[in-house]
Amino acid sequence: MPFSPLIRAVIITFSLFFILACGEKSDHEASSSAAPKTQPQKYPPAYGDAIVTGSIGDASNLLPVLASDSASGDINGLIYDGLLKTDKNLNLIGNMAESWEISEDGLTITFRLRKGVKWHDGHAFTSKDVMFTYQLMIDPKTPTAYGEDYKQVKKAETPDDYTFRVTYERPYAPALISWSFPIMPAHLLQGRDITKSPLTRKPIGTGPYIFKEWQTGQKIILEASPDYFEGRPYIFRYVYRIIPDTATMFLELKSGGLDRMDLTPIQYKRQTNTPKFEKDFKKYQYLSFGYTYLGFNLLDPKFQDKRVRQAIGYAIDKNEIIDGVLLGLGQPANGPYKPGTWVYNEKVTPYPFDPEKAKMLLAAAGWADTDHDGLLDKDGQPFKFTITTNQGNKQREMTALIIQQRLKDVGIGVKVRIIEWAAFLKEFIDKKKFEAVILGWTIPINPDLFDVWHSSKTKPGELNFVSYQNREVDRLIDQGRFTFDREVMKKSYDRIQEILKEDAPYIFLYVAKALPVVAARFHGIKPAPAGIEYNFIKWYVPKHLQKYKLEP
Numbered sequence: 001m002p003f004s005p006l007i008r009a010v011i012i013t014f015s016l017f018f019i020l021a022c023g024e025k026s027d028h029e030a031s032s033s034a035a036p037k038t039q040p041q042k043y044p045p046a047y048g049d050a051i052v053t054g055s056i057g058d059a060s061n062l063l064p065v066l067a068s069d070s071a072s073g074d075i076n077g078l079i080y081d082g083l084l085k086t087d088k089n090l091n092l093i094g095n096m097a098e099s100w101e102i103s104e105d106g107l108t109i110t111f112r113l114r115k116g117v118k119w120h121d122g123h124a125f126t127s128k129d130v131m132f133t134y135q136l137m138i139d140p141k142t143p144t145a146y147g148e149d150y151k152q153v154k155k156a157e158t159p160d161d162y163t164f165r166v167t168y169e170r171p172y173a174p175a176l177i178s179w180s181f182p183i184m185p186a187h188l189l190q191g192r193d194i195t196k197s198p199l200t201r202k203p204i205g206t207g208p209y210i211f212k213e214w215q216t217g218q219k220i221i222l223e224a225s226p227d228y229f230e231g232r233p234y235i236f237r238y239v240y241r242i243i244p245d246t247a248t249m250f251l252e253l254k255s256g257g258l259d260r261m262d263l264t265p266i267q268y269k270r271q272t273n274t275p276k277f278e279k280d281f282k283k284y285q286y287l288s289f290g291y292t293y294l295g296f297n298l299l300d301p302k303f304q305d306k307r308v309r310q311a312i313g314y315a316i317d318k319n320e321i322i323d324g325v326l327l328g329l330g331q332p333a334n335g336p337y338k339p340g341t342w343v344y345n346e347k348v349t350p351y352p353f354d355p356e357k358a359k360m361l362l363a364a365a366g367w368a369d370t371d372h373d374g375l376l377d378k379d380g381q382p383f384k385f386t387i388t389t390n391q392g393n394k395q396r397e398m399t400a401l402i403i404q405q406r407l408k409d410v411g412i413g414v415k416v417r418i419i420e421w422a423a424f425l426k427e428f429i430d431k432k433k434f435e436a437v438i439l440g441w442t443i444p445i446n447p448d449l450f451d452v453w454h455s456s457k458t459k460p461g462e463l464n465f466v467s468y469q470n471r472e473v474d475r476l477i478d479q480g481r482f483t484f485d486r487e488v489m490k491k492s493y494d495r496i497q498e499i500l501k502e503d504a505p506y507i508f509l510y511v512a513k514a515l516p517v518v519a520a521r522f523h524g525i526k527p528a529p530a531g532i533e534y535n536f537i538k539w540y541v542p543k544h545l546q547k548y549k550l551e552p
Helices: 070-079 127-138 246-255 265-270 275-280 306-315 318-324 355-364 394-409 421-429 471-481 486-503 533-538
Strands: 048-055 084-086 092-094 097-102 108-113 153-160 163-168 209-215 219-224 235-242 260-262 281-287 290-296 330-332 384-390 413-419 436-442 506-514 516-519
Touching: 048 246, 070 209, 070 219, 070 235, 092 097, 108 127, 127 153, 127 163, 246 260, 275 281, 290 394, 306 355, 306 394, 306 486, 306 506, 318 330, 318 394, 318 506, 384 394, 384 421, 394 413, 394 436, 413 421, 421 436, 471 486
Parallel strands: 048 235, 048 260, 384 413, 384 436
Antiparallel strands: 084 092, 097 108, 108 163, 153 163, 209 219, 219 235, 260 516, 281 506, 281 516, 290 436, 290 506, 330 506
16 A cells, blocks of 8 residues: 655655556546545544555565665555655645744755654654754665755754754755655664664654564554554554465455455456445546656667667557556656646657657667568677566566567567566666566656666666666756756756657656555545545544454
């Protein structure tokens, strides 16, 4: 169960599956095909019960500074808090900071912290924890993908236990939202090697849920924090079950073993329309805040000529993928932003499906079928490569197979390899041991592209794992992040989208719709631009409908 507004306001994560979403306009608001937009409150809220949610992949690390996958983000979003968070309409609001002030020159932010907040081990939360988290993020020995925002801070101060102040060298657009990142406990981590910390497996946060158990590859169990500063969550137990196959997960849902999952398009459209299912579950759909792409390893000689990458773009029919794989529940992706948002460049259009153009570009790049075996070759080497993607995501597998066929039509041989999620990230992505991948990114509200696209972020384990380098893009990224002028930012990001289309380090494929389904006994779900989970701690099951007899 992704909890985007809590933790993804600032974090970009690899997505496992369909991502619950955020939007900016009314036409992106979450809606339900089987329920009114807001469930009528027939019964009063009640404490107790459990929710069992399904995921195709396990978490990798429950210390937020070290985690970059969505499964870990789902769990960390319930255990930790940032100083700020987003509300149902994606506005920044206070979280562990009660309020904040920005100086007239825009360079200094002073946060007033909540008093009385405690870590789950009973230790008091203070500004020392915020200072520690900041220092951890900028420490060159910290292996994190998220340190850049904090390196822009010129000075950090803790005037007292409940005040934290940061000053920037120059205007920095992502400054405020960067403090949505989870704060980590100084008293448990300071002076220690965080990569070996017990908190990577047994986290201790200040969030609405307390960690209880992690059975690797099977499940993670959390329980409601009775002392949470926003009030004790109504749902007592949260169980995150790992089921690496969506068909099996769906069977578990229908048999009562799960209360929530993300449906596949075929499940949503064709397998959930029975009277019993509609009585037992509520379905929702809205355009996700994430995209799926085909990414090339640009260190591989085959992909270093952009004409080859462009040719692959022309050879792929995105509409065929959207119709065949998503059953129409999505739309083409043309860049790293969500269609309809202010930062999206409407003038950038996708490569049209044009196999003949693809063949011309490949020929211009020196690829020809000299031995008449059906495959292009160059310097005696046939044009063959492997697309790797993660296990459990049938949409990506099907997308890979369609691309395989389309590339065969233009003389390129493709193999498809499916790898278990954790191994995929650790052994292939982090080590750059791939030729091409199909993956997805969740996109935070902050439009900054630094971590994924800047040339300085190409080291092993960092997020620019395709090794894309473009000086103009670097300059534009810096231009966009070091200004508060929305017009300047828009021009920078528009141009970046044009360059990314021209350079084609990714073939942006589609933005899918999020298709969550929740057991009907859960009340308090109020769809909004932020999705449905932004108010999870207010979900409840009326006493007479509770399935699990669990008392706090």
